[in-house]
Amino acid sequence: AQNIGIRAIDVYFPSRYVDQAELEQHDGVSAGKYTIGLGQSRMSFCDDREDISSMCMTVVQGFMEKHGISYSDIGRLEVGTETILDKSKSTKTVLMKLFEESGNFSVEGIDTTNACYGGTSALFNACQWMDSSAWDGRLALVVAGDIAVYASGNARPSGGCGVVCILVGPDAPLALEFPLRGTFMEHIYDFYKPNLSSEFPIVDGPLSVTSYVRAVDHAYTAYLDKLEKVEGVTNPSLRDIDYIVFHSPYTKQVVKGFARMAYNDFLRNPENEAYAEVQQFKDVSREESYGNKVLEKAFINVSKKEFAIKTEPSLFAASNIGNMYTGSVFFGIASLVTQVPYEQLKGKRVAFFSYGSGCAASMYSFRFRSDTAAITQTLDLAARLESRIKASPVEFESTMELREKTHNAQDYEPAGNVAELFPGTYYLQKIDTMWRRAYGRT
Numbered sequence: 166a167q168n169i170g171i172r173a174i175d176v177y178f179p180s181r182y183v184d185q186a187e188l189e190q191h192d193g194v195s196a197g198k199y200t201i202g203l204g205q206s207r208m209s210f211c212d213d214r215e216d217i218s219s220m221c222m223t224v225v226q227g228f229m230e231k232h233g234i235s236y237s238d239i240g241r242l243e244v245g246t247e248t249i250l251d252k253s254k255s256t257k258t259v260l261m262k263l264f265e266e267s268g269n270f271s272v273e274g275i276d277t278t279n280a281c282y283g284g285t286s287a288l289f290n291a292c293q294w295m296d297s298s299a300w301d302g303r304l305a306l307v308v309a310g311d312i313a314v315y316a317s318g319n320a321r322p323s324g325g326c327g328v329v330c331i332l333v334g335p336d337a338p339l340a341l342e343f344p345l346r347g348t349f350m351e352h353i354y355d356f357y358k359p360n361l362s363s364e365f366p367i368v369d370g371p372l373s374v375t376s377y378v379r380a381v382d383h384a385y386t387a388y389l390d391k392l393e394k395v396e397g398v399t400n401p402s403l404r405d406i407d408y409i410v411f412h413s414p415y416t417k418q419v420v421k422g423f424a425r426m427a428y429n430d431f432l433r434n435p436e437n438e439a440y441a442e443v444q445q446f447k448d449v450s451r452e453e454s455y456g457n458k459v460l461e462k463a464f465i466n467v468s469k470k471e472f473a474i475k476t477e478p479s480l481f482a483a484s485n486i487g488n489m490y491t492g493s494v495f496f497g498i499a500s501l502v503t504q505v506p507y508e509q510l511k512g513k514r515v516a517f518f519s520y521g522s523g524c525a526a527s528m529y530s531f532r533f534r535s536d537t538a539a540i541t542q543t544l545d546l547a548a549r550l551e552s553r554i555k556a557s558p559v560e561f562e563s564t565m566e567l568r569e570k571t572h573n574a575q576d577y578e579p580a581g582n583v584a585e586l587f588p589g590t591y592y593l594q595k596i597d598t599m600w601r602r603a604y605g606r607t
């Protein structure tokens with residue numbers, strides 16, 4: 166198969182959000198902490214009517230209806246998520262319910278989990294299947310997303326919620342550049358979920374931030390090495406990448422990630438005149454550079470203009486929704502095609518930086534090779550984000566309490582208001598005495 170990659174993409178996020186400026190006030194933190202400090206404007210959240218299975222069903226069924234694709238055309242379905250409902254049964258098998266009517270039960274692929282990285286791994290699996298002799302000519306779906314919730318406290322405003330459905334096929338408008346990828350993985354306890362009776366992660370915030378930046382260093386360096394080896398690019402740098410979409414825990418972290426790429430370019434080529442103003446950082450060791458706020462600010466400044474063109478447009482959904490863990494980078498590409506017209510994207514390279522705590526990270530890239538206007542139109546992202554309902558911080562908090570109290574409930578009927586869900590949303594009707602979940606659709 167030729168030009169394997171992203172043929173279409175759709176997203177789902179819940180109908181309710183909380184305003185981050187109102188949350189600052191409610192939480193009694195200084196004005197600007199969440200909106201400027203974290204760079205977040207709104208945060209999506211859901212109540213006990215939705216779980217990761219219902220959300221994945223919503224996005225997949227919505228995708229198939231909008232794009233007029235038949236379930237019998239799908240030969241592989243991969244799910245990337247870290248929102249685990251069951252230690253054995255995968256979300257993928259729940260999604261097979263949607264295939265029943267078509268009679269297609271021959272669908273490979275299963276769930277992939279490691280913090281926010283599972284979506285990237287799922288996408289690699291689908292593309293590699295299509296590139297292999299095991300491919301039977303059918304299309305693949307990649308579903309990625311999470312309910313990102315934190316215990317009350319300083320991490321809570323960095324939550325969010327959303328899932329994506331991606332159609333992978335040959336002759337794709339966004340073709341994966343197979344050999345161009347740089348990966349970095351290591352063992353670190355920055356964010357993990359060892360407590361299986363809670364939905365919340367254990368987070369070492371400062372360590373997770375450094376780990377993200379370290380992963381940028383390594384994955385970007387490995388990616389540049391591939392550009393050099395595979396494409397014969399001399400002195401590869403940011404210049405060779407037109408757009409960069411990042412995993413966004415909150416958008417300020419992405420500003421820092423981009424600045425870090427500039428810092429790496431500077432270390433590779435300190436004589437470049439673009440870096441004339443930051444020469445004082447030439448002798449700072451890499452280890453020392455991680456906690457160096459002056460260095461961080463200097464490279465944010467020096468990369469500001471390039472960031473505004475290459476990355477900022479991809480943060481539209483992230484600033485309006487929050488973290489979506491495995492779905493985050495894909496909401497980034499959905500935002501980019503929404504914010505930048507195809508005439509500008511045509512022929513350009515877009516790199517993805519995917520980071521999952523623990524940690525697993527990759528930088529990889531796609532080429533825009535044919536019109537993405539149909540994807541943008543079907544996504545209708547801006548209008549859909551605007552059609553949400555604003556909830557007060559008090560409602561948000563009581564909803565988080567409800568989810569916390571009813572996590573892992575058995576023989577339970579959810580309390581959330583079905584009337585507030587978007588049309589076409591799957592919702593939890595009941596959990597029976599054997600923890601089996603039944604769903605309806607609005």
Ligand code: ACO
Nearest residue numbers: 195196197198201202203319320323370371373374377414
């Ligand atoms: N106006 C403007 N900026 C402000 C204000 C204000 N009033 N108050 C604080 N800030 C700035 C701070 O200076 C800081 O900026 P800096 O990052 O440039 O230093 C920023 O806002 C955040 O403030 P902190 O005091 O550092 O925030 P806190 O420690 O309370 O929480 C944290 C931040 C650690 C990221 C927390 O939200 C968290 O743990 N989140 C979950 C982990 C996470 O997302 N990690 C990222 C990668 S891993 C992943 O994807 C899950």
